[in-house]
Amino acid sequence: MRWTSLLAIYVLFWSFTVFLVLPFGVRTTHEAGGEVVAGQAESAPHEFDIVRLAVRVTILSTLLFALFVANYSYGWVTPEMLNLFKSHRPE
Numbered sequence: 001m002r003w004t005s006l007l008a009i010y011v012l013f014w015s016f017t018v019f020l021v022l023p024f025g026v027r028t029t030h031e032a033g034g035e036v037v038a039g040q041a042e043s044a045p046h047e048f049d050i051v052r053l054a055v056r057v058t059i060l061s062t063l064l065f066a067l068f069v070a071n072y073s074y075g076w077v078t079p080e081m082l083n084l085f086k087s088h089r090p091e
Helices: 003-021 049-072
Strands: none
Touching: 003 049
16 A cells, blocks of 8 residues: 555544544533633533644554554455445445
């Protein structure tokens, strides 16, 4: 596989992992005992640390990407294994 394809796939893994990691570790303003500003929901996040989020996302996406590349190289799971409708495929 070419390096440009690997880079594009890694970017996809990273962007999907953002949405996977985003809800974890978030404390609301109400839970943190912070002051609720007028017009702000009590469920709003207390603090948003983008650096911590980026580190978590990078670690998880790198692990998932490494599993993807290993599967691509060694063929642990192939498309034929995931085909549930083999009898409906014309031959």
